[in-house]
Each structure stands twice: as C-alpha cells, then as structure tokens.
Amino acid sequence: MKTYSRFTILIAACFLLAVVLSACGASNDANTAANSTQAANAQANANAAADPKTETASNGEATSNTAASAGADTAASEATTRVFKDYEGHEVTIPTHPQRILANQLVGHLLAVGVKPVGTTTSQLGQLSESSFLKPLGLTEGIEDLGDTISLEKALSLKPDLIILQSNDQGGVQNYDQYAKIAPTVVISYGSKTMFEQLREIADIAGVPDQAEQWISQYEAKAAKYREELAGLIPPNTTFSVMEAWPKGQIELFGNLFGRGTFSLYNSLQLQAPAKVQEAVMDKEPSYLGLSLETLPDYAADYIFLSVFDWQEGGDNAKLQKEFEKEPVWRSLPAVKQGHVFHVNVNDFLPGDPLSIEKQLDEQARMLLEAFKK
Incomplete structure (x- = not known):
C-alpha cells in the first residue's frame, strides 16, 4: 500500500478546488450571457409592441426590395x-x-x-x-x-x-x-x-x-359622325367613282385599297361604287385600272371625284385639266352635265397614308354636305 505525504495531498486538494471554481465561473458566465440575450429580446419585443411603425417599416422595406428585384428581373427578361x-x-x-x-x-x-x-x-x-x-x-x-x-x-x-x-x-x-x-x-x-x-x-x-389602335379609334369616331350627318341627305343607290386624268388621254380608276380618297369615301363614309367599278378595282390587288376615253363611260358614276396628274417632266396640272375637260367623251357624261363632279387637288389626294386620309375624309365630307344640303 502506497502512502502519500501531507505535501502531496495538499497539492492535490488545491488542484481539485481550482477545477471546481473554474467550472462554476464558466457556468455563471453562460447563464449571464443567456440572461442578457433574453433581456434584449424582451426589450425589442416590448419596443415593437409600443411602436408598431417599427415592424411596418421593416416589412415595407422587405416588400420594396422584393418588388424592385421582381421589376429588375422583368426588365432583364424583356427581349430587345x-x-x-x-x-x-x-x-x-x-x-x-x-x-x-x-x-x-x-x-x-x-x-x-x-x-x-x-x-x-x-x-x-x-x-x-x-x-x-x-x-x-x-x-x-x-x-x-x-x-x-x-x-x-x-x-x-x-x-x-x-x-x-x-x-x-x-x-x-x-x-x-x-x-x-x-x-x-x-x-x-x-x-x-x-x-x-x-x-x-x-x-x-x-x-x-397600341398607338395604331388609338389612332384608328379616333378616326372611326370621326367617320361615324360624318356618316350620321350625311344620313338621309344622299339618296339610296347613289354611286360614286374616283378618277384621275393623266396625259395622252389616259384616265386612272381607283378602288378602296389605293389613295386618291378612296379609303375615306368607300370604307369610312361607306358610299357605293357602280357595279362595274366594284368588279374591277374594289378589294383588288392592284386596286386601280387604266382607262381610255372610249371605256371611260362604262365606269362613270352618278358623282365623280376627279383629280388631274400631269406626271411628265415640267407637267402642268392646270393646263392638263383644261384640255381634259374639253374632251367630248368627258363632256357627254351625265355626272358632268349635271354638275356632279368634285374637283380635288392631286397633291392632297394622291397620298394614301393615315394623316392624309383623315384630311381627305374631312374634305370629302365637307363637299358632300355642301352639295346634298342644297
């Protein structure tokens, strides 16, 4: 049996006491930290309860960040x-x-x-x-x-x-x-x-x-207003032709897919062309037909919208119009004899773009209202 001196026993006892005291200190530190965390959380909850704006602001910031992120994703995903x-x-x-x-x-x-x-x-x-x-x-x-x-x-x-x-x-x-x-x-x-x-x-x-739909909507509203104003003024089955005099006795006849005011006259004001004109150029590609003086009477309507286009170099529209109106065939047409010819400027009625067509609609409506209100 081993024996130990008093000194050895004393050293061991001191070591054991140090270990015990160290363990107690660590435990106290952990408890103190835990208690501090709980206290801080409790205080934060108390503050939030006392001031609801704190939570709202926090949630709002999160929502804003989410929305911004979603917007960025959408912009990034839009094809260029x-x-x-x-x-x-x-x-x-x-x-x-x-x-x-x-x-x-x-x-x-x-x-x-x-x-x-x-x-x-x-x-x-x-x-x-x-x-x-x-x-x-x-x-x-x-x-x-x-x-x-x-x-x-x-x-x-x-x-x-x-x-x-x-x-x-x-x-x-x-x-x-x-x-x-x-x-x-x-x-x-x-x-x-x-x-x-x-x-x-x-x-x-x-x-x-979307811009096209907006433009069409306002144009259609204007056309409907003009149709309402003309309703009852123009007798049923009244026909209209759109023609243009060219050099060398040539006449162009136009349908509703071309310029010269045909879209506004036939599609927008919904006025009627003679059967032969409908057969020849309405909804056709191309929507125009070259006529001679001899065939002109076959396509003449009760009313004629006439423009003159001297497309030759140095051409003179005014001179050509005077020459054309002297032609016996032209002078023999019922529409000419009865004064049912609407003269229009080729520079105004040649284009077939939306801006020009809206102006052509305005001018045609003005002419028709003036003629049929007499």
Whole structure:
C-alpha cells in the first residue's frame, strides 16, 4: 500500500478546488450571457409592441426590395429583339423598339403612330411638303433626304437600327442584301392591304402597336359622325367613282385599297361604287385600272371625284385639266352635265397614308354636305 505525504495531498486538494471554481465561473458566465440575450429580446419585443411603425417599416422595406428585384428581373427578361417575317419571306431579327428607322415609303404611317424616321426618299418628303393638308404641320423637319431610292452611303452614315422598304420600290428591293448589311431590313407589301391593316403592321414593326389602335379609334369616331350627318341627305343607290386624268388621254380608276380618297369615301363614309367599278378595282390587288376615253363611260358614276396628274417632266396640272375637260367623251357624261363632279387637288389626294386620309375624309365630307344640303 502506497502512502502519500501531507505535501502531496495538499497539492492535490488545491488542484481539485481550482477545477471546481473554474467550472462554476464558466457556468455563471453562460447563464449571464443567456440572461442578457433574453433581456434584449424582451426589450425589442416590448419596443415593437409600443411602436408598431417599427415592424411596418421593416416589412415595407422587405416588400420594396422584393418588388424592385421582381421589376429588375422583368426588365432583364424583356427581349430587345424579335423575329419578323416580311412580305418577301425574309425572317429578320429586328429591334423590339427601334430608334433610328429609315423608310423608303410609309412615312405618314410612322408619323401617325408617333414615330419619326431619321431618313426617307425624296418622293416621300415631297408628298408631305406639297400637300396643303400636311405642309402646315412641318412633318419633314429632322428627316434626312435619302434620294430617289435610299442611298447606301447615306444609310450607312445615319446608323439606322431598322430599314423598311415597300415592295413597289424595285430599286430599293433590288438593294435588299446591301441594306441588310447596314441594318435589319424588312419589305412591306404595296397595294394589298387597307390603310388600317397597313397602319397596324407598321406600328407593330415600330414597336408601338397600341398607338395604331388609338389612332384608328379616333378616326372611326370621326367617320361615324360624318356618316350620321350625311344620313338621309344622299339618296339610296347613289354611286360614286374616283378618277384621275393623266396625259395622252389616259384616265386612272381607283378602288378602296389605293389613295386618291378612296379609303375615306368607300370604307369610312361607306358610299357605293357602280357595279362595274366594284368588279374591277374594289378589294383588288392592284386596286386601280387604266382607262381610255372610249371605256371611260362604262365606269362613270352618278358623282365623280376627279383629280388631274400631269406626271411628265415640267407637267402642268392646270393646263392638263383644261384640255381634259374639253374632251367630248368627258363632256357627254351625265355626272358632268349635271354638275356632279368634285374637283380635288392631286397633291392632297394622291397620298394614301393615315394623316392624309383623315384630311381627305374631312374634305370629302365637307363637299358632300355642301352639295346634298342644297
């Protein structure tokens, strides 16, 4: 049996006492920390109960952060481009919201939906500036003249993000591949759609489809008002033709898918064309027909809207009109004999864009109300 000295026993006892005291101290520290945490939580809960704004502000901040995050996700997920299949069958990746458009035609359609192209052809600028209806509006300001056909050099310098061609511009369509190297390029049909259909298509391409619907809505309201004013004034079955005198005894007859006020007259005011005119040019592509003086009487209506267009170089519309009105065939028509001819300015009635057509509607309604109220 081992024996221990008093000194050894004393050392062991001191060591044991130190361990016990250390354990007690750690336990007290843990309890103190726990008690402090509980006290802090209790105080926070008490403060929240006393001031409900604290919790509301916290929740509001969280909600705001969530909404902002969702908005950012939506913006990030919105496509900046889309694929458009054009009249010629090209599947073109175009901007969702193009900012710099070049157009060889259809500028009036773009302007009607609040989109100003950066450049267009000389003929389009001429139509906007020569029309007494549109010239006062200053629509050509800020639009570059790109020549008879969109100049490749000018197109390149303007840095477009979209080029729109209409199919009847053969020079432009032939340059399609060159234009497509500059910017996404689409080809739109010519003479196969009503003004409303064409407007919706252009607005869709320009990324503003709602603007087309707004424009159409206000136009339809105006047309309905005019129809109401004319109701009962124009006898049933009264017919109307739209014609244009050209050089060398040629006359053009127009249907409702062309300019010259046909859309407003037939589609909007819903007036009637003679059966032969309906068969020849109404809802047809193309919606016009060349006549000779000999065939003119077959398409003449009770009332005729007539314009004169001397398209020759140095042409004189006033001179051509005097010559045309001396033609025996013209003078023999019942509408001419009875004074049922409405003379209109070709510069005002040639364009078939929405802005021009609305003005044509106003002018036709004015003429008809004046004539039939007598």
